[in-house]
Amino acid sequence: MKIIERFIEKESSSGILLIFATLLALTFSNTALAPYYESFLHIPVEVRIGALHLDKSLYHWVNDGLMAIFFLLIGLEVKREVLEGHLSSFSQLALPGFAALGGMLAPALIYLYFNQNNALAAQGWAIPTATDIAFALGILSLLGKRVPVSLKIFLMALAIIDDLGAIVIIALFYTVDLSTLSITVAVLSLFVLVSLNYFGVSKRAAYFIVGTVLWLSVLKSGVHATLAGVALAFTIPLYAKDENNKPISPLKTLESQLHFWVAFFILPLFAFVNAGVDITAISLDQMTGSVPVGIMLGLFVGKQLGVFGLSWLAIQLKWAKLPKDSSWLQLYGVSVLTGIGFTMSLFISSLAFEDDTLFQYTDKLAILIASFCAGILGYMVLSMAKKQRVEKEAE
Secondary structure, eight states: HHHHHHHHHHHHHHHHHHHHHHHHHHHHTSSHHHHHHHHHHOOEEEEEETTEEEEEEEHHHHIIIHHHHHHHHHHHHHHHHHHHHHHHHHHHHHHHHHHHHHHHHHHHHHHHHHTTTTTHHHHHGGGGGGOOOOHHHHHHHTTTTSOOHHHHHHHHHHHHHHHHHHHHHHHHSSSSOOOOHHHHHHHHHHHHHHHHHHTTOOOOOHHHHHHHHHHHHHHTTTTTTHHHHHHHHHHSSEEEEEEEEEEEEEEEEHHHHHHHHIIIIIIIHHHHHHHHOGGGGGOTTGSSSHHHHHHHHIIIIIIHHHHHHHHHHHHHSSOOOOTTOOOHHHHHHHHHHHOOOOOHHHHHHHHOOOOTTTTHHHHHHHHHHHHHHHHHHHHHHHHHHHHHHHHHHOO
């Protein structure tokens, strides 16, 4: 339970920091500071080692490089939860599993309904399927002990499954022309990593060296580089023995070490470089387009309908149980919070529409608006749910 509490505490604090990073980005992009903001995004960063040459802007290094570390952390969390945590049995997996499934299907269907006649716009169908765990837990943290821990764990497990779904979606639907040589090197690197795990190698440096080769080959292959982080995570052993034959957990140690950097550096930086939308250049008419409407309704309406709807169904069919010490209204409030897509939605949007100006940034603004509305409504519902619970206990 201490691991869960530390996780929630760090994610909640990160959520608050994300809000400040977003506001800062919006301030820069909508004032006289806009040219400096754009210059910052396009700072050239070049790495050359022999024949290997990587020349990308800071924006792409954040999205392709630092986000691979974010996905490494997600992979570590998924593996630990599946092996011995809150996803290790059907009874524990059932409710967040059904909720996550509904939370991916309903938003995608709503988005496709509005964009079915535009093949290019339809590529963004996965944008409203994601949940930003940092932001959502940040909102829950504002309510303190008024929200039972069981609901926080439910939201955390749901978001982890949601992220896993996003990983699968990225792998299957958001890849470009593949390089046979790079794919071959990536497969060989993955084989080496699996072998290290099989032979009980506990030195994290060995995994990092091979993992770097894996990331570089995946980056050059056409498959999105962040998937290398997940693949690396799945090969790091949960338990092993050190040189003195003492039991250790390389996975838990690495997870603990990465949390600070992901929560307080990588995600805020990602928010800062991706959330800078020039609101003054977007008209109300543009925001009524099929893409922004599909995203806003997908996140704000689709998420809560899908999550709460399939959760209700699973509980009614006795496949799952209502989280301990919680009410239906509280479960609905958490379902609304899953409409905070933000980080993952922005990330998927950057993959679906590589040209940021394709829809005049209305896709990004739609994500921000829907996430803001979901956060406000979710907070109000959970506050009201606790008030009703106190009144009933007093009667």
